Amino acid sequence: MKRTFLIIILGLLGYQSVGQDTIRMTLDSCLSYAYQHNIAVREAQLNQASTQVLLDRAKMQFLPSINAGASENWGFQDGAASRNGNYGVNAGLTLFGGLSRMHNYRQNEINLEQSDLRIRQSFNAISNQIVSAYLTILMNQEKLNFQKQVLKTSKQQAEEGILKYDVGKILESDYQLLTANYGSATSNIENTQLTIESNRMALRSLLCVEASGVVDVVANDVQVKAEACTIPILDTVMQRSLRNLPDLAISEMDIDKARYNVKMAQSAYMPTLGLNAGISYYEGQAGQVDGQGTVITHGGMNSSVGVSLNIPILNQGNTRTQIKQSKLELEQAQLQYDQKKIDIEQEIESQYITTQQALNQFKACEMMEKAYKASYDVYVMKYAEGAITTVEMLQQQDKYLNALNDYLQSKYAFLLAQRTLKIYMGEW
Numbered sequence: 390m391k392r393t394f395l396i397i398i399l400g401l402l403g404y405q406s407v408g409q410d411t412i413r414m415t416l417d418s419c420l421s422y423a424y425q426h427n428i429a430v431r432e433a434q435l436n437q438a439s440t441q442v443l444l445d446r447a448k449m450q451f452l453p454s455i456n457a458g459a460s461e462n463w464g465f466q467d468g469a470a471s472r473n474g475n476y477g478v479n480a481g482l483t484l485f486g487g488l489s490r491m492h493n494y495r496q497n498e499i500n501l502e503q504s505d506l507r508i509r510q511s512f513n514a515i516s517n518q519i520v521s522a523y524l525t526i527l528m529n530q531e532k533l534n535f536q537k538q539v540l541k542t543s544k545q546q547a548e549e550g551i552l553k554y555d556v557g558k559i560l561e562s563d564y565q566l567l568t569a570n571y572g573s574a575t576s577n578i579e580n581t582q583l584t585i586e587s588n589r590m591a592l593r594s595l596l597c598v599e600a601s602g603v604v605d606v607v608a609n610d611v612q613v614k615a616e617a618c619t620i621p622i623l624d625t626v627m628q629r630s631l632r633n634l635p636d637l638a639i640s641e642m643d644i645d646k647a648r649y650n651v652k653m654a655q656s657a658y659m660p661t662l663g664l665n666a667g668i669s670y671y672e673g674q675a676g677q678v679d680g681q682g683t684v685i686t687h688g689g690m691n692s693s694v695g696v697s698l699n700i701p702i703l704n705q706g707n708t709r710t711q712i713k714q715s716k717l718e719l720e721q722a723q724l725q726y727d728q729k730k731i732d733i734e735q736e737i738e739s740q741y742i743t744t745q746q747a748l749n750q751f752k753a754c755e756m757m758e759k760a761y762k763a764s765y766d767v768y769v770m771k772y773a774e775g776a777i778t779t780v781e782m783l784q785q786q787d788k789y790l791n792a793l794n795d796y797l798q799s800k801y802a803f804l805l806a807q808r809t810l811k812i813y814m815g816e817w
Contacts, residue, residue, distance in 0.1 A: 411603040416523050419596060419606075423515050426597045433511040437504035444497040450490045453482035477669030477691075484664055487656030492649045499642050499649075506635035506642075513635075513812055515595060520808045522592040526606050528801040529585045535793060536578045539786075542769075543571040550779075563779035570783055613800060614755075618748055620807070623741050626814060630737045633815035640722075640729040647719040654715045657708040660700040668692040737813060744810050747803035758789075758796035765789035 414422065424430055461474045483490070550567035553559045593604040620626075631637060669691045701708070765785050772782040 411605060412598070413605045413607055415607045416520065419519050419523060419592065420516055422596050423519055424512055427512075427515050427595065428597055429511050429515060430508065433504070433508040437501070437508060440497070440501045440504040444494075444501050447490070447494040447497040450493070453480050455480045472672075474672045475669060476672075477667060479665070479667040481663060481665040483661065485660070485662040487659035487661060489653050489656040492653045492656065496646050496649045499646050503639050503642050506639050510635045510639070516812055517809055519592065519595050520812075521805055522588045522595065523606055524801045524805050524808075525588045526585055526592070528797050529581050529588070530606075532794070532797050533578065533581045533585070536574065536581060539790070540571070540574040540578060543567075543574040547571040559779065566779050566783060570786075613804065618751070618803070618807070620741070620744055620748060620810070623738065626741050626810060627734065627737055629814040629816075631733070634733060634813060637726075637730055637733055640726045644719070644722045644726055647715070647722040651712065651715040651719055654708065654711040657704075657711065658701060660698060663697040663699075664695075665697065666692075666694045740806065740810055740813065744803070744806040747799065747806045751799040751803040754792070754796040754799040757792045761785075761789040761792040 455478065457478045459474070459476045461472070463472050547567045547570070550559060550564045554561060554564040589604055589606075592606075593602065596604060598604055671689055671691070765788075768777060768782050768785040771777045772779070
């Protein structure tokens with residue numbers, strides 16, 4: 390609950406309204422909004438409420454049952470009228486039912502605990518998708534900023550190229566290359582904008598915002614230096630993740646429920662003891678006779694108290710069969726837990742390796758981007774001085790753009806992998 394409250398508070402701080410139908414969000418505010426509005430998360434929350442109702446019903450099974458009844462009858466004979474009535478209250482209470490009610494109550498308690506974990510499970514899955522869409526938008530926004538600079542430079546080079554071509558300083562092929570480069574820069578911007586819009590739509594869908602609404606992210610330049618990034622050791626990641634991830638805890642609780650199923654099946658061998666009591670009042674005319682032959686003249690009060698004991702002796706082997714079936718289900722639940730633990734440990738280790746690989750790639754691409762940026766700046770200066778050809782300058786520009794794209798891809802791939810690892814460890 391503390392973590393959920395923190396997510397909501399951070400979300401409120403990061404929420405900005407832009408216009409009537411546009412909302413601009415930070416990543417934390419997206420997660421907060423999704424926790425309150427995402428359909429999958431809300432379904433899990435409704436399932437928890439439903440499980441609470443079943444737990445309350447199991448608790449009520451320990452209370453007595455009370456019933457009241459009343460009847461009135463009128464008779465007419467030889468011009469005379471007669472009336473009689475019965476009024477009564479009966480109560481019953483199971484004193485001992487083989488502990489089946491207790492086991493059922495405990496099972497429902499476990500179901501409620503599992504429903505809370507399934508909310509976290511659903512939210513974790515949605516969080517990964519939100520982080521992916523959000524970071525993809527940021528990556529393409531950062532790419533778009535540089536592409537606009539390239540477009541400005543390409544436009545200037547194309548305009549200068551036509552002047553140089555008119556006076557014979559460059560060949561027609563060079564002029565065509567400059568024009569094609571400008572067209573390519575324009576196309577790259579359009580494609581990047583489409584990618585941003587596509588991920589905004591995906592983010593809007595995950596947040597369950599109405600179709601008329603527009604969702605945008607808070608644009609900020611993510612300043613991350615590869616050499617400053619660190620990852621905890623695998624043992625630390627594994628221990629924290631196993632403690633935090635709800636999947637393994639849910640599977641472990643399935644074992645506990647299976648144990649209670651065995652106990653409930655065994656309780657069929659035990660006797661049941663019940664207590665019942667009742668009180669009734671009969672009101673009738675003279676001459677009426679009760680079931681024991683006693684003449685009732687003005688009615689009377691009757692009361693009774695009883696104890697019932699039921700001892701099972703033979704039920705055609707149904708109890709034995711149910712116990713065997715329950716024990717087999719217990720073994721199956723234990724095997725499923727063992728497999729789930731193997732799968733989760735493998736998933737955590739795989740994500741750890743992915744994060745480490747992403748960091749290594751980020752470091753390499755960061756150095757390549759710096760090197761190609763410095764080289765590209767030199768080539769632009771030389772081209773302006775006429776020291777190199779158009780082809781050489783454009784080739785170096787393509788190399789730098791590829792290096793920049795690899796850098797941005799590796800940067801945000803690492804941020805996504807790192808954030809996923811933190812979600813595993815419960816670090817928001």
